[in-house]
Amino acid sequence: DAGITQSPRHKVTETGTPVTLRCHQTENHRYMYWYRQDPGHGLRLIHYSYGVKDTDKGEVSDGYSVSRSKTEDFLLTLESATSSQTSVYFCAISELGYEQFFGPGTRLTVL
Amino acid sequence: QQQVKQSPQSLIVQKGGISIINCAYENTAFDYFPWYQQFPGKGPALLIAIRPDVSEKKEGRFTISFNKSAKQFSLHIMDSQPGDSATYFCAADDSQAGTALIFGKGTTLSVSS
Numbered sequence: 031d032a033g034i035t036q037s038p039r040h041k042v043t044e045t046g047t048p049v050t051l052r053c054h055q056t057e058n059h060r061y062m063y064w065y066r067q068d069p070g071h072g073l074r075l076i077h078y079s080y081g082v083k084d085t086d087k088g089e090v091s092d093g094y095s096v097s098r099s100k101t102e103d104f105l106l107t108l109e110s111a112t113s114s115q116t117s118v119y120f121c122a123i124s125e126l127g128y129e130q131f132f133g134p135g136t137r138l139t140v141l
Numbered sequence: 142q143q144q145v146k147q148s149p150q151s152l153i154v155q156k157g158g159i160s161i162i163n164c165a166y167e168n169t170a171f172d173y174f175p176w177y178q179q180f181p182g183k184g185p186a187l188l189i190a191i192r193p194d195v196s197e198k199k200e201g202r203f204t205i206s207f208n209k210s211a212k213q214f215s216l217h218i219m220d221s222q223p224g225d226s227a228t229y230f231c232a233a234d235d236s237q238a239g240t241a242l243i244f245g246k247g248t249t250l251s252v253s254s
Contacts, residue, residue, distance in 0.1 A: 063241055072147075072230060072246040073185070088241060120184055128173045128236040132184035 033057045034133035036121050042139045049108040051136050053121030055101075061124040062104040064088075064096060066117040067135075073120065079104055080127070111140045143168060145233050147245025154252050160218040162248045164231035167212065171233040175242070176205065176216045179228045188229075189216075221252045 033056035043049050053062060063078040065088075075088030077096040085096050093115060095107045108115055118137050122130040146165045154160045164174075175190035191198045191205040191214065198205045204217040218225055228249050232242040 070246065073244040075241045078241050126236070128234045128242065129175070129187065129190065130242060131187060132177075134184050135182075 034121060034123055034131065036119075036133040036136050038136060039134065040137045042141065043111055044141050045112055046110050049111050049138065049140075051106045051119055051121075051138070053104040053106070053133060055104075055123045057123055057125070057131075058101060059123040059125045060101075061127050061130075062098065063122040063124070063130065064094070064104065064106045065120045065122065065132075066090065066115075067120060068117050076106065076119075111138075113140050116140045143243055145231060145243050145245045147231050147248060149248060150246070151249045152251070154218075154221045154250065156221065156223060156252055156254045158221050158252075160221045160225065160250055160252070161215055162229055162231070162250070163213065163215045164233075164245050165211075165213045166233050166243075168233070168235065169212070170235040170238065171243075173234045173236045174205070174207065174214050175232050175234075176203075177230045177232065177244075179230065179247075185230060218250075221250075223252045223254050226250055226252050 035054045037052045064076040065073045074090045076094050079085045079098040097105045118135050120135045121133040124130045176188045177185035178188045179185040189200050193209050202219045207214045228247045230247045231245040234242045
């Protein structure tokens with residue numbers, strides 16, 4: 031998985047609780063992305079980062095925030111999880127901004 | 142204009158046959174078109190990609206055909222094998238704009254033995 035790890039790999043939480051997912055890369059790539067994958071919707075971009083402390087919103091950013099304080103780490107936070115945020119979350123990295131490599135994913139269930 | 146439309150949603154092919162998955166786009170600024178392969182429980186893996194300056198790119202049994210005037214591109218899997226059974230995603234990007242890939246909704250391929 032191109033030097034990308036995601037943690038945790040599985041998480042079950044309750045509605046209204048905060049959740050933070052971590053993406054860690056060892057490739058020193060500039061760009062990092064968070065996607066969610068849901069049946070019938072494919073992969074949808076939540077947020078992405080084009081450098082340390084530089085982030086931008088994607089297609090489905092409502093209810094999510096991100097932070098990138100180091101090149102290697104990109105955090106995705108659900109401030110108050112809802113059942114609609116039950117999904118599989120993928121992190122991706124890219125050196126050039128278009129050729130992306132994906133991590134193994136985090137399966138999140140919000141009860 | 143940002144959408145990438147992928148078809149079919151699912152595909153069943155006999156072992157040894159040709160699998161064909163199609164994608165269409167609207168944004169003429171797109172200049173990078175990758176295909177990803179995803180197995181259950183795994184992340185998508187970059188399979189093959191093409192730029193619009195060529196009409197075809199082949200890597201082993203996988204070929205991308207690109208039709209710039211029609212704004213369509215397709216993935217052909219020759220001599221399909223049961224191990225090719227996976228979900229395939231096309232995507233497109235304007236590599237100069239600093240934005241992210243736009244993905245199709247995926248095609249689930251089953252190769253029967």
